[in-house]
Amino acid sequence: MALDRLIKNILEKKNPTVAGLDPKLDYIPDYIKEQAFQEHGCTLEGAAQALLTFNKGLIDALCDIVPAVKPQCAYYEMYGWQGMRALKDTITYAREKGMFVITDGKRNDIGSTMEAYAAAHLGEIQVAGERFAPFGGDALTVNGYLGTDGIAPLLKVCKEKDTGIFVLAKTSNPSSSELQNQEVQGGEPVYLVMGKMCEEWGKELPGKYGYSGVGAVVGATWPEQLAELRKELPHTFFLVPGYGAQGGGAKDVAGAFDEKGLGAVVNSSRALMCAYKKEGCRPEDYAMAARREAIRMRDDIAAAIASV
Numbered sequence: 001m002a003l004d005r006l007i008k009n010i011l012e013k014k015n016p017t018v019a020g021l022d023p024k025l026d027y028i029p030d031y032i033k034e035q036a037f038q039e040h041g042c043t044l045e046g047a048a049q050a051l052l053t054f055n056k057g058l059i060d061a062l063c064d065i066v067p068a069v070k071p072q073c074a075y076y077e078m079y080g081w082q083g084m085r086a087l088k089d090t091i092t093y094a095r096e097k098g099m100f101v102i103t104d105g106k107r108n109d110i111g112s113t114m115e116a117y118a119a120a121h122l123g124e125i126q127v128a129g130e131r132f133a134p135f136g137g138d139a140l141t142v143n144g145y146l147g148t149d150g151i152a153p154l155l156k157v158c159k160e161k162d163t164g165i166f167v168l169a170k171t172s173n174p175s176s177s178e179l180q181n182q183e184v185q186g187g188e189p190v191y192l193v194m195g196k197m198c199e200e201w202g203k204e205l206p207g208k209y210g211y212s213g214v215g216a217v218v219g220a221t222w223p224e225q226l227a228e229l230r231k232e233l234p235h236t237f238f239l240v241p242g243y244g245a246q247g248g249g250a251k252d253v254a255g256a257f258d259e260k261g262l263g264a265v266v267n268s269s270r271a272l273m274c275a276y277k278k279e280g281c282r283p284e285d286y287a288m289a290a291r292r293e294a295i296r297m298r299d300d301i302a303a304a305i306a307s308v
C-alpha cells in the first residue's frame, strides 16, 4: 500500500516532514534564471527550465534527510504546458532519488472525470495499446466534497497501481471554518464527517502500519482539531500543511502524531524554498539553506512530539 512507502521513508529518515516544491520565479536565485533564459529565452520554456533546475537543487540537498516532496500543480500550470513538463520532470527526478511524491492537485469532480484525473496522476493511460504513466506521483491531494462516487475511481486506481490519496478535511487557511466547522445533523463538524468518510474509504486500502491509503489533509494552523481528529481517525494518516510561512509551529503539529510518533507528515514550502533569503546567505547556497531549515524543522518537531 502506497502510504506504507511514505511511512517507511519517514521511519528510515526519522523525519515526518515533506518539502513543498511550490516554485515561483520570485523565489528562484537570479543565477539560475539567467542561465535558463540564456538557453531558452525569456519565455515560458525559460521559466519552466528555471523551475526544474531550482527543484533539482533542492531535491539533491534534501533527499537523504527528507522523505517526501509535495509539488503543488498550480505553480507549474502557471507556466503553461512547459510548466507542466517541469512538474512531470520534477516528479520523476524526486522518485529517482527515493523520495515519495505527493502531487498536490486538489482534484475533484464527478466519477467519470475523476477517472481521468486518477489515470493522469496516479495510474496509467493507454494509447493504441501502449501504456503510459502521465505524471507518475505516489499520491494525490483531492477534495472529497462530491462524495463517494467522486472518490471511488481513485480508490480503484490506487489499488491497481499502489498509489494513495489525501482528502481535504480541515484546511489550513483562515476561512476554512466558514464551511468546515459547520455542524451537521448529529452535531458533528463537517471536517469530522469528512474525516470519518476517509476512515470508511480507507478500508479498501489497508496498510501494514495501521494507516490506510486514504489520508486526510489537516492544517498545522488548527492544533485543537489536529488532536481531535488524531483520536477520532485511528487509521487515517494526516498531511499537515501550514507549518512555517502560515504560522504553524512544532507544538501545533505535535497532536497530529500517535503514541509511536507516526500518523502525520508535516509540509513546509516557502520556509524551505526561501530559507536562503531569510538567512541572508549567498543565493548559490539556496539548497544548503533549505537543508539547514529542514533539519531545524525535523528537530523541532521531534522535540515537540517527545514532550507530549
Ligand SMILES: O=C(O)c1cc(=O)[nH]c(=O)n1[C@@H]1O[C@H](COP(=O)(O)O)[C@@H](O)[C@H]1O
Pocket: 020, 022, 072, 104, 106, 141, 170, 171, 172, 173, 217, 218, 219, 241, 242, 243, 244, 245, 246, 267, 268, 269, 270, 271
Ligand atoms: O493540500 C495542501 O497541501 C494544502 C492544504 C491546506 O489546507 N493548506 C495548504 O497550505 N496546502 C498547501 O500546502 C502548501 C503550503 O505552503 P507554505 O505555506 O508555503 O508552506 C501550499 O502548496 C498549499 O497549497
